[in-house]
Amino acid sequence: MVVTLFSDSLLDALVPLFDSYRRFYGKAGDPLAAKSFLRDRFEHGESVLFIALRDTEAVGFVQLYPSFSSVTLARTFILNDLFVDAGYRRQGIAKRLLEAATEYAAALGAVRLTLSTAISNGEAQALYQTSGWVRDEQFYVFHWPISAKK
Numbered sequence: 001m002v003v004t005l006f007s008d009s010l011l012d013a014l015v016p017l018f019d020s021y022r023r024f025y026g027k028a029g030d031p032l033a034a035k036s037f038l039r040d041r042f043e044h045g046e047s048v049l050f051i052a053l054r055d056t057e058a059v060g061f062v063q064l065y066p067s068f069s070s071v072t073l074a075r076t077f078i079l080n081d082l083f084v085d086a087g088y089r090r091q092g093i094a095k096r097l098l099e100a101a102t103e104y105a106a107a108l109g110a111v112r113l114t115l116s117t118a119i120s121n122g123e124a125q126a127l128y129q130t131s132g133w134v135r136d137e138q139f140y141v142f143h144w145p146i147s148a149k150k
Contacts, residue, residue, distance in 0.1 A: 001059065001093065003100045006049035008042060010058070011035065014051055017058040021083040048077075050100040052084070052093045060084035062097040064104070069111060077105045079115035082124075098131050116141060 006014065012035075019034045041047040041063075052060035063081040068074065079101055084093045105113050115133070117124045129135070 001052055001054050001091075001096075003050055003052050003093075003096050005100075005104075006042065006051050006061070008039075010051055010053075011038060011042070013053070013056060013058040014038060014049070014061060017061060017083065017085060020085065021061075021081065024083065047080075048104065050097055050104070052088075052097055054088070058085075059088040060093045060097055062101045064101055064113070067114075072111050074111040075105075075109060076112045076114060077101070077110055079113050082115075094127055095131055098127075 004010075015031050015035045015038065018038060019029050019031045022034060023029050038049075042049070046065065048064040048066070050062050051058055061081065061083060062079065064077040065080050067076045067078055069076050079098075082094060082097060084097075102113060115128070117128070125135075
């Protein structure tokens, strides 16, 4: 198994896994929309992806979105997506993807990576905590659902 920085040549390998990730969160499967979304993010430099490959099969990925902190005047990244195919879990793949993400962010001088996970996702929380991530005790997260305003 190898973890590598995503390139457009890996798009077709990633699409089924990305679509599975979306279905995991209750969305309807739509490989064409998934492919379009990923291609747009990549072509516009709007995200950074690392992909875990077993031979030519995509078995996991992590996606980072660049951001900045006005307070620290520095680069940050939002770790928005982390997913490993159910058949490959508990093999250290998620941990390797997290390491690739943190090494990448550090190499670019980022001061922080931020992620959020469902309160009910104890498995992910355990992974983050054992990997050294620290749960925020100072800030609440609020959302403004634009789609509900229509």
